[in-house]
Amino acid sequence: MEAIVKASESKRIHPQKFTLWVAMGSIIMMFAGLTSAYIVKKNQSSWLEFDLPVVFGYSTAVILISSITIHLAAKSFKAREMARYRTLITVTAVLGLLFMGMQVMGFIDLEARNIALTGAKSNSAASFLLVITGLHMLHVLGGVIAILVIFIKAYSSRIKNYSSLPIDMIGTYWHFVDILWVYLFIFYNWIG
Amino acid sequence: MSNEAVLHAPAEAGLHQDAHGDHHHEHHHHETFISKYVFSQDHKMIAKQFLITGMVWAVLGGLMSVLFRLQLGYPDSTFPILQDLLGKWAEGGKITPEAYYALVTTHGTVLVFFVLTAGLSGTFANFLIPLQIGARDMASPFMNMLSYWFFFAASMVMLSSLFVETGPFSGGWTAYPPLSALGDASPGSKTGMDLWLISMALFVVSSLLGGLNYIATILNMRTKGMSMTRMPLTIWALFFTAVLGVLSFPVLFSGFILLIFDRNFGTSFYLSDIFINGVGALPNEGGSAILYQHLFWFLGHPEVYIILLPAMGMVSEILSVNSRKPIFGYMAMVGSLFAIAILAFLVWAHHMFVTGLNPLLGSVFVLLTLLIALPSAIKVFNWLTTLWRGNIRFTPGMMFSIGFVSLFISGGLTGIWLGNSALDIHLHDTYFVVAHFHIVMGVASMFGMFAGIYHWFPKMYGRFLNNTMGYIHFWVTLAGAYLIFWPMHYQGLAGMPRRYYDYSAWESFKQFTELNRFISTVAMIVFAVQLLFLFNFFYSIFKGRKVTTLNPWGSNTLEWTTPINPGHGNWVGEIPEVHRWAYDYGKDGKEFIGQTTPVGADETHH
Numbered sequence: 001m002e003a004i005v006k007a008s009e010s011k012r013i014h015p016q017k018f019t020l021w022v023a024m025g026s027i028i029m030m031f032a033g034l035t036s037a038y039i040v041k042k043n044q045s046s047w048l049e050f051d052l053p054v055v056f057g058y059s060t061a062v063i064l065i066s067s068i069t070i071h072l073a074a075k076s077f078k079a080r081e082m083a084r085y086r087t088l089i090t091v092t093a094v095l096g097l098l099f100m101g102m103q104v105m106g107f108i109d110l111e112a113r114n115i116a117l118t119g120a121k122s123n124s125a126a127s128f129l130l131v132i133t134g135l136h137m138l139h140v141l142g143g144v145i146a147i148l149v150i151f152i153k154a155y156s157s158r159i160k161n162y163s164s165l166p167i168d169m170i171g172t173y174w175h176f177v178d179i180l181w182v183y184l185f186i187f188y189n190w191i192g
Numbered sequence: 193m194s195n196e197a198v199l200h201a202p203a204e205a206g207l208h209q210d211a212h213g214d215h216h217h218e219h220h221h222h223e224t225f226i227s228k229y230v231f232s233q234d235h236k237m238i239a240k241q242f243l244i245t246g247m248v249w250a251v252l253g254g255l256m257s258v259l260f261r262l263q264l265g266y267p268d269s270t271f272p273i274l275q276d277l278l279g280k281w282a283e284g285g286k287i288t289p290e291a292y293y294a295l296v297t298t299h300g301t302v303l304v305f306f307v308l309t310a311g312l313s314g315t316f317a318n319f320l321i322p323l324q325i326g327a328r329d330m331a332s333p334f335m336n337m338l339s340y341w342f343f344f345a346a347s348m349v350m351l352s353s354l355f356v357e358t359g360p361f362s363g364g365w366t367a368y369p370p371l372s373a374l375g376d377a378s379p380g381s382k383t384g385m386d387l388w389l390i391s392m393a394l395f396v397v398s399s400l401l402g403g404l405n406y407i408a409t410i411l412n413m414r415t416k417g418m419s420m421t422r423m424p425l426t427i428w429a430l431f432f433t434a435v436l437g438v439l440s441f442p443v444l445f446s447g448f449i450l451l452i453f454d455r456n457f458g459t460s461f462y463l464s465d466i467f468i469n470g471v472g473a474l475p476n477e478g479g480s481a482i483l484y485q486h487l488f489w490f491l492g493h494p495e496v497y498i499i500l501l502p503a504m505g506m507v508s509e510i511l512s513v514n515s516r517k518p519i520f521g522y523m524a525m526v527g528s529l530f531a532i533a534i535l536a537f538l539v540w541a542h543h544m545f546v547t548g549l550n551p552l553l554g555s556v557f558v559l560l561t562l563l564i565a566l567p568s569a570i571k572v573f574n575w576l577t578t579l580w581r582g583n584i585r586f587t588p589g590m591m592f593s594i595g596f597v598s599l600f601i602s603g604g605l606t607g608i609w610l611g612n613s614a615l616d617i618h619l620h621d622t623y624f625v626v627a628h629f630h631i632v633m634g635v636a637s638m639f640g641m642f643a644g645i646y647h648w649f650p651k652m653y654g655r656f657l658n659n660t661m662g663y664i665h666f667w668v669t670l671a672g673a674y675l676i677f678w679p680m681h682y683q684g685l686a687g688m689p690r691r692y693y694d695y696s697a698w699e700s701f702k703q704f705t706e707l708n709r710f711i712s713t714v715a716m717i718v719f720a721v722q723l724l725f726l727f728n729f730f731y732s733i734f735k736g737r738k739v740t741t742l743n744p745w746g747s748n749t750l751e752w753t754t755p756i757n758p759g760h761g762n763w764v765g766e767i768p769e770v771h772r773w774a775y776d777y778g779k780d781g782k783e784f785i786g787q788t789t790p791v792g793a794d795e796t797h798h
C-alpha cells in the first residue's frame with residue numbers, strides 16, 4: 001500500500017497540498033494589497049520617516065533558522081527518527097514564538113521612541129508597520145498552532161501515523177511565512 | 193468497495209487513506225437528520241443550503257427595494273402600514289432618511305454578496321463541479337461545510353444589524369470612509385457598521401474556503417478522460433470565478449483591516465483632518481479616503497465578474513442543450529472567460545474617474561476597460577450563433593438563458609459609455625450607472641441563476657418545476673426589468689443623481705415624478721412575481737411532476753448519468769469514464785451523444 005501511494009504521489013500533487021498552494025497565493029494577494037497601499041500612502045503628504053527597530057534584523061535571523069529546523073524535522077520524520085523529529089518541531093515552534101516576541105519588542109521600541117503606532121498622534125507610516133507586521137505574526141501563530149497539533153499527535157502513542165503529508169504541508173507553509181517576512185523586511189528597508 | 197467506502201477515498205489517484213480509514217464506513221451508514229440536512233458534508237446538500245439561504249436573502253433584499261421604491265415613487269404620501277412594519281424608522285408612515293439609506297445599503301450589500309455571490313456560486317459551484325467533472329465530492333468536504341457555516345454566520349450578523357438601536361450601516365454597499373470609518377458620521381456608522389464589518393469578514397472567509405475547494409477539485413479530481421478541454425463551460429466559468437475570488441477577496445480584506453484600525457484604534461489610513469458637522473475637526477492627519485476606494489474596487493470590479501461568470505457558464509450550457517447544437521466556438525468561449533478574468537484585475541479605477549485620478553492614468557484605464565468589450569462581444573456572438581438555426585426547445589431554463597443574453601447586451605453597451613472617462617464625468621453617480629449595473633449584473637445574473645434553477649431542479653429534487661408558472665415568471669420579470677431600468681438611463685442622462693432621498697425637492701427632477709411612480713409600481717409587480725417563483729419552487733419540491741428518466745433534457749454531461757436521486761458519492765458503481773467533450777449534439781445524425789460514449793471508429797471529427 002505504502003509503495004503504491006508513493007508512486008502515485010510523485011506523479012500528481014495531493015489535493016490538500018494543492019489547496020495550500022492556492023491559499024498561499026491568496027495570502028500573497030492580501031499582503032500585496034497592503035504593501036501597495038503603503039506605497040500609495042508614502043507618496044502622499046505627511047509621511048513620517050523613521051528607522052526600523054533594530055530587533056527586526058535579529059527576528060529575521062530567528063525565522064530563517066526556524067525554516068532550517070522544520071526542514072530537518074521533516075527529514076527526520078521520513079527517516080522515522082521520531083525523537084529527533086519531536087525535538088526539531090518543538091524547537092521550530094519555540095523559534096516561532098520567539099520571533100513573535102521579538103516583533104512585539106520592535107513595536108515597544110517604536111513607542112519608546114515616541115513613534116505612535118495607533119491613536120490620534122499616530123502617523124500611518126507607523127500604523128502600516130503595525131498592521132502589516134501584526135498580520136504576518138498572526139500567520140506565524142497559525143503555523144505554531146499547526147505544529148502544536150502534530151506535536152500532540154507525535155506524543156500520543158495511540159495514533160500511529162506514517163503519512164508525511166501533515167509535516168510536509170506545515171513545512172511548506174512555514175517556509176512561506178518565512179519568505180513572506182523576508183519580503184516584508186526588504187520592503188520596509190529598501191522598497192517602501 | 194461499496195459506495196460509502198469509495199467516498200472515503202475521493203480521488204482515484206494519489207489519495208491515500210489514513211491507516212484506519214476502514215473502520216470509518218461502519219458509522220456512516222445511518223445518517224442522522226443533523227448529519228444529512230444540517231452539518232452535511234455532501235456537496236449537493238451544501239448547494240441546497242446555499243441556495244435556500246440565498247433565496248431568503250433575495251426576498252429580504254427585494255422587499256427592502258420595494259420599501260425604498262415606495263419612498264421614491266410616492267415622496268409625499270404616507271403609508272401607515274410602514275409604521276407597523278418598521279416602527280420608529282417610518283414614523284407616521286413615512287420612511288425616515290436614515291432608514292432610507294440603511295435600506296439602500298443593506299439591499300446592495302445583501303444582493304451583491306449574499307444572493308449573487310454566495311447564492312449563485314455557492315449553489316452551482318457546489319452542485320455542479322463534482323457532478324459534471326465526475327467526482328464523488330469536493331476535495332475537502334469538511335472545508336466545504338465550513339464555507340457554508342461561515343456564510344450562515346455572516347448572514348446572522350448582518351441580520352442582527354437590522355435590529356440594533358442605531359440601525360444597520362447606511363453609507364452605501366461600497367462602505368466608503370469617512371462614513372464607514374467614523375462612528376459619529378451617521379447613526380448607521382455606529383454599531384451597524386461594526387456588525388457590517390464582522391459580517392463581511394466572515395463572508396470573505398466563507399468565499400475563500402469555498403473558492404480554494406472549487407479550484408482544487410476542478411484541477412485534481414476530474415474523472416478518467418475528463419481533460420480540461422472536455423469540461424463543460426459551466427465548470428470553466430466556475431473555475432475562473434473561484435480564481436477571481438481567491439485573488440481579490442484578500443485585498444478587500446486588507447482594506448477592511450485598515451478600516452477597522454481607523455474606526456477603533458484612531459489611526460489615519462483613511463481619515464484626515466476633515467470637519468464633521470456636530471463633531472468639529474478630526475484629530476486625524478494625512479489619511480486618504482481614496483486609498484480605500486483603490487482597495488475596495490480592486491475587489492469590487494472582479495466581484496462583478498464573480499457574479500456574472502457563473503451565469504455565463506450555465507447559460508452557455510443550457511443554450512447548447514436546448515438548441516440541440518454544439519456550443520459555437522468552445523475554445524473561444526474558454527479564451528474569452530480567461531481574458532475577462534485577467535482584465536477584471538486591470539480596470540478597477542474606472543470606478544474612480546472623478547476622484548482626481550491623474551488623467552493620463554485615467555486614459556490607460558479607459559483603454560483597458562474598453563478592451564473588456566472584446567471578449568464580451570465574442571461571447572455574445574457565440575451564444576447567438578449557437579441559437580442560430582438551432583432546434584430550439586423553449587423550456588423555462590432556456591427562456592431565462594435567452595433573456596440573459598438580451599440583458600447582457602443591453603447592459604454591456606452602456607458599460608462602453610461609462611468606460612469613457614470624459615462621458616463618465618457627467619454620468620458618474622447618476623441613475624445611468626444604476627441602470628447599467630442593474631441590467632448587466634443584477635438582473636442578468638439573476639436570470640442566469642433562474643436558468644440554472646429551472647434546468648437543474650430535476651437533478652436537485654428529482655421533480656420538475658411547473659412550466660406555466662415558469663413562463664409567467666419569465667415574461668413578467670423580463671418585461672418588468674426593462675420597464676424598471678430602461679427609463680433610468682434617461683434620468684441619469686438628465687443628471688439625476690443616485691442615492692437621493694427625495695427628488696421632488698429639485699426643480700430639475702420634478703419632471704420625473706410620474707416616471708418614478710411608474711418604476712416603483714412595476715418594481716412591486718416584479719417582486720410579487722418572484723413570490724410566485726418561490727411558491728413554484730417549494731411546491732414542486734414536494735408535489736412537482738416526478739422525473740422518470742435519468743436524462744430528461746437529453747443532455748451530454750455527467751450529472752445525468754447519476755441516479756435520479758443520487759446519494760452521497762453520486763454514482764452507485766464506478767465513476768464513469770469520459771471519452772469526448774460535452775457538446776456532441778446533432779452529430780452524425782444522432783440527437784446527442786453523452787460524454788461517456790466511446791468515440792466510434794466511423795465517427796467524424798468535430
Ligand code: HEM
Nearest residue numbers: 496500542543561565607608610611620621625629632633
Ligand atoms: C463592456 C463592459 C463594461 C464596461 C466598459 C463597464 C464600465 C463601467 C464603468 C466605467 C462603471 C463606473 C461608472 C461610474 O460609477 O461612474 C461601471 C459601473 C458598474 N459596473 Fe460596469 N462595465 C461593464 C460591464 C459590467 C459587467 C459585466 C458588470 C457586472 C456583471 C458590471 C457591473 C458594474 C457595477 C456593479 C457598477 C457600479 C458599482 C457602483 O458604483 O455601485 N459592469 N461599469
Ligand SMILES: [Cu+2]
Nearest residue numbers: 493540542543
Ligand atoms: Cu467595474
